[in-house]
Amino acid sequence: MEANELLARLRKKIDSIDFEILKLINQRMEHTLRTRKLKANISDPGREQEIIASLRRRSSALIRSEFSEILFKEIISESKLLQRKDLKLIGFQGEHGAYGEVAIRIVDNSLVPIPCMEFVDVFDEVINRQLDFGIVPVENSLEGAVTQVNDLLVETDVHKIKIVGEVKIPIHHCLLASPGTDYHEIKVVYSHPQALAQCRRFLSKHRLESRPYYDTAGAAMMLSKEKPRAAAAIASKLCAELYNLDVLFEDIEDNETNATRFLILSNEESNKAGNKCSIVFSTEHKAGALFNILKIFSDAGLNLTRIESRPIRNDPGKYAFLLDFLGSDREEKVIAALEKARKETVIFKFLGCYNEAPQ
Numbered sequence: 165m166e167a168n169e170l171l172a173r174l175r176k177k178i179d180s181i182d183f184e185i186l187k188l189i190n191q192r193m194e195h196t197l198r199t200r201k202l203k204a205n206i207s208d209p210g211r212e213q214e215i216i217a218s219l220r221r222r223s224s225a226l227i228r229s230e231f232s233e234i235l236f237k238e239i240i241s242e243s244k245l246l247q248r249k250d251l252k253l254i255g256f257q258g259e260h261g262a263y264g265e266v267a268i269r270i271v272d273n274s275l276v277p278i279p280c281m282e283f284v285d286v287f288d289e290v291i292n293r294q295l296d297f298g299i300v301p302v303e304n305s306l307e308g309a310v311t312q313v314n315d316l317l318v319e320t321d322v323h324k325i326k327i328v329g330e331v332k333i334p335i336h337h338c339l340l341a342s343p344g345t346d347y348h349e350i351k352v353v354y355s356h357p358q359a360l361a362q363c364r365r366f367l368s369k370h371r372l373e374s375r376p377y378y379d380t381a382g383a384a385m386m387l388s389k390e391k392p393r394a395a396a397a398i399a400s401k402l403c404a405e406l407y408n409l410d411v412l413f414e415d416i417e418d419n420e421t422n423a424t425r426f427l428i429l430s431n432e433e434s435n436k437a438g439n440k441c442s443i444v445f446s447t448e449h450k451a452g453a454l455f456n457i458l459k460i461f462s463d464a465g466l467n468l469t470r471i472e473s474r475p476i477r478n479d480p481g482k483y484a485f486l487l488d489f490l491g492s493d494r495e496e497k498v499i500a501a502l503e504k505a506r507k508e509t510v511i512f513k514f515l516g517c518y519n520e521a522p523q
């Protein structure tokens with residue numbers, strides 16, 4: 165191989181390592197930002213000294229201890245600078261580029277998206293105040309309720325977490341591949357089973373084999389790291405940008421009306437007036453119990469936008485109802501209806517009042 169060709173190869177490797185280093189620094193910053201609300205002072209000189217001393221001890225032939233010290237002093241100084249900025253953190257489930265993050269960008273670009281492993285981690289980290297907000301999908305236009313999230317809403321402690329907003333976003337999937345991949349070479353496509361199901365027609369038309377993966381963005385991340393041959397991923401366009409992948413096809417979903425509604429969670433009640441309320445309740449196990457509750461809302465002239473029932477997980481045979489209606493918790497008729505419903509139900513939780521997402 166020619167020296168020029170070898171040089172180009174090595175430089176490609178170097179570029180990809182630089183990309184990984186930046187991603188790791190970004191992950192470190194996300195964790196340092198999470199510490200902000202858990203301590204009185206931003207700066208902790210003792211902890212900084214420990215970090216530097218431990219990294220100095222890990223020096224190797226090519227990494228001098230002086231270099232480690234300078235490098236990490238810079239990183240720590242930047243992390244404290246970010247902590248002083250009072251940025252608002254919002255958790256979403258999945259890896260960077262997941263549709264939760266796409267939704268965050270639509271809500272408010274100044275929010276810092278923080279990836280969480282599971283939906284329950286989004287709830288927990290909002291409750292323990294590492295995060296200011298959380299965003300979770302509550303229903304999809306094709307697949308219906310996101311059951312895990314609805315169960316967490318049923319079980320959640322409403323004194324610690326509230327719904328403060330919602331956003332509805334169209335879900336447009338892309339076929340992504342490593343840069344330079346010829347689409348004729350592709351044989352297998354990795355993605356979350358939901359995304360694969362939503363693109364079934366596209367996959368069969370192009371004779372592509374589905375490979376279920378834990379997450380759409382996770383599949384894109386895997387492609388960029390492991391570069392498997394003849395493979396592609398179905399994920400958001402944002403993933404192409406974040407993981408340096410080519411967009412081979414856009415809008416490959418079988419149904420273009422595919423949309424997901426996300427709820428925004430906070431550990432503080434919203435101080436803004438809303439026009440929509442969410443509650444959770446359960447009734448006694450007797451004839452007409454649910455009808456009587458619905459009648460309260462009907463008599464008050466309150467328009468229901470959703471009712472969903474979920475089995476109560478620690479009380480088999482009993483059901484909880486998640487109910488959304490249009491109205492503000494500052495209106496007399498809403499306050500009266502909620503009071504009446506509270507008295508006639510077994511479990512009753514007010515999840516929050518917020519502005520309805522544009523339809």
Ligand SMILES: C=C(O[C@@H]1C=C(C(=O)O)C=C[C@H]1O)C(=O)O
Pocket residue numbers: 195196197199203206207208209211212215239240241243244
């Ligand atoms: C992240 C923290 O805040 C500051 C930044 C540190 C870092 O970037 O590692 C370490 C200690 C603190 O001065 C922390 O308290 O752990």
